[in-house]
Amino acid sequence: xxxxxxxxxxxxxxxxxxxxxxxxxxxxxxxxxxxxxxxxxxxxxxxxxxxxxxxxxxxxxxxxxxxxxxxxxxxxxxxxxxxxxxxxxxxxxxxxxxxxxxxxxxxxxxxxxxxxxxxxxxxxxxxxxxxxxxxxxxxxxxxxxxxxxx
Amino acid sequence: xxxxxxxxxxxxxxxxxxxxxxxxxxxxxxxxxxxxxxxxxxxxxxxxxxxxxxxxxxxxxxxxxxxxxxxxxxxxxxxxxxxxxxxxxxxxxxxxxxxxxxxxxxxxxxxxxxx
Numbered sequence: 001x002x003x004x005x006x007x008x009x010x011x012x013x014x015x016x017x018x019x020x021x022x023x024x025x026x027x028x029x030x031x032x033x034x035x036x037x038x039x040x041x042x043x044x045x046x047x048x049x050x051x052x053x054x055x056x057x058x059x060x061x062x063x064x065x066x067x068x069x070x071x072x073x074x075x076x077x078x079x080x081x082x083x084x085x086x087x088x089x090x091x092x093x094x095x096x097x098x099x100x101x102x103x104x105x106x107x108x109x110x111x112x113x114x115x116x117x118x119x120x121x122x123x124x125x126x127x128x129x130x131x132x133x134x135x136x137x138x139x140x141x142x143x144x145x146x147x148x149x150x
Numbered sequence: 151x152x153x154x155x156x157x158x159x160x161x162x163x164x165x166x167x168x169x170x171x172x173x174x175x176x177x178x179x180x181x182x183x184x185x186x187x188x189x190x191x192x193x194x195x196x197x198x199x200x201x202x203x204x205x206x207x208x209x210x211x212x213x214x215x216x217x218x219x220x221x222x223x224x225x226x227x228x229x230x231x232x233x234x235x236x237x238x239x240x241x242x243x244x245x246x247x248x249x250x251x252x253x254x255x256x257x258x259x260x261x262x263x264x265x
Contacts, residue, residue: 022175029171029204047235054206058174111243112207118242 014074020064020090025057028072035074039081039142049081049140052119055112056085056136063087063133080121081142086135152176154201155183162262163194163226165255169201172209180209184216193225196258200230205239213249228258 016031018024029050036046057070068087075082116123120138128134153170164187168180187195197213199205217227228250231237240246252258 022173025174026171044235050204051206051239054173054204058206058208061174111210115207115239115242 012076016072016074017088018070018072020061020068020070020087022058022061025054025061028053028057028070031072031074035081039076041142045140045143048119049083052116052123052138052140053083053085055116056083056123056138059112059116060085060087060133060136076142079142080139083138083140084135085137087132153179155179157183157187160196160255160259162259163196164192165196165198167198167201171204172202172212173204173206174208177208177212181212181215184212185219188216188219188223188225193220193223194262195220195225195227196230196255197227198230198255198258199236200232202231202233202236205236207243210239210243210245214245217249226262228252228261230255230258 014031014035016028018027032050032053033046036049041049053072057072060068060070064087068090071086071088073082073084073086116136116138120140122139124137125133126135126137153168153172153176155169156167158165158167166180166183166187170176172180184195184197195216197216202209213227213229220227229252231240231251232253237246237251240249240251250258250261252261
């Protein structure tokens with residue numbers, strides 16, 4: 001997952017789908033760490049991406065009330081890492097669980113959005129007609145490490 | 151992705167030592183521990199974040215909520231944190247101005263003695 005040596009964009013995409021439950025969000029951070037190593041990103045950039053993506057996932061879980069799965073997509077192109085987070089229909093097991101409230105009651109949603117905007121170069125949130133956020137797309141310009149093929 | 155929360159009594163406050171990652175899944179453990187201290191009448195705390203590898207807005211929310219509660223009882227919460235990545239989050243959110251952050255327990259406890 002890296003730009004080709006002549007500078008043209010890569011079409012490699014990485015997707016991760018997790019149940020819409022708080023205990024699985026840590027797996028998203030592990031995936032970011034792995035990709036950051038693959039792209040040879042500086043430590044600070046990797047940590048910024050982990051935080052921004054976790055905030056986006058948490059925000060969407062809150063919006064979905066714990067009844068949707070999350071699909072996270074990663075693509076590196078044009079010197080940027082593009083990350084998308086989407087709610088997808090939950091599996092049968094998740095739909096049988098009671099809605100989640102407690103972890104989100106104590107959250108600071110405004111802080112989360114503020115952090116996302118501070119840590120990435122661009123962020124776009126799409127909301128459904130009922131006001132729920134159903135997708136978040138973020139982009140961060142990659143410095144140095146991702147410019148050569150690895 | 152695991153978290154450990156330990157407490158111990160200090161001279162003028164209670165130490166809350168957190169190790170691991172504080173996110174939407176693990177933050178309830180931190181909140182529960184802090185609330186138990188508050189319910190037991192302990193309103194001065196030193197929350198040690200030196201063992202924290204990751205914290206997000208959920209974790210910050212727990213700290214903010216705890217600070218509000220103890221202030222209602224004329225209590226105080228201070229933090230111990232030298233991790234530049236964690237301190238960066240406090241800087242970005244402006245919470246660096248809300249929380250007193252010290253580099254070690256001696257300094258943190260000293261803030262209660264002189265208060």
